[in-house]
Amino acid sequence: MVEIITIDGPASVGKSTLAKKISNYYEVPLLNSGRLYRAVALKMINNKINIRNKYKILHCAQTLTNKNINSKDLFSSKIDKIASEISKKKYLRNQLKIYQREFPKKYTGKKFVVIEGRDIGTEIFPQAKIKIFMWADAKIRARRRYLQFLKKGGKCSLKRIYKEIVARDINDLNRKIAPLQPAVNSVLLDTSYLDIEQAFNVLKKLLVNKLYEARISE
DSSP: OOEEEEEEOOTTSSHHHHHHHHHHHHTOOEEEHHHHHHHHHHHHHHTTOOTTOHHHHHHHHHTOOHHHHTOTTOOSHHHHHHHHHHTTOHHHHHHHHHHHHHTGGGGTTSSEEEEEESSIIIIIOTTOSEEEEEEOOHHHHHHHHHHHHHHTTOOOOHHHHHHHHHHHHHHHHHOSSSOSOOOTTOEEEEOTTOOHHHHHHHHHHHHHHHHHHHHHHO
16 A cells, blocks of 8 residues: 655645655655645636535536646635635535546656645544655745745735734634644654755655655555
8 A cells, every 4th residue: 555645734824835856756656635626726716616505515526527626726815715715515525526636646657746735644544654744834824925925026014924824824723624733643843944855855864764764664
């Protein structure tokens, strides 16, 4: 059975970037679960679907394609807000849970798969042996996102981004369904004072040890 590496953490902590670097370095499949909710949110916007329309939202989830999930239009404040709201809906989480749990089954010939999100180690794959929970100070995360916007030529307010991140943290930490929290057996990686390469090197060392431990315990 293919090993599953879960990477969880709050908004703008660097999960997606690090998960992608791990995926590329080891040449293994990657699923960014947050993109599933963002893709549903984008379909809702494009089709003018009301956030209370359960059946149409479910249809959006059931008809997701790789093109939807890999769209370049998934990142905006509007999509952030909608994705955060719909992620509270149990019926949608259950539907997308099916997609996530089927993902590793497609790659049985690989060393492992990487799945990144906010509740992967606690709700989606609680049985996974290798779990990473990333964290960083909210002000540092806000500044990172602010610089990303500037690099892409966008205009934004650092103060507004900070407020959005804090609000998202409060929402994720306190939601009734699958709140953001580290799994009991996860490794905490605080990236507050690490750049992306430093965090990547730390994560590689963690994975070497964890993969060895996982093989020994089999």
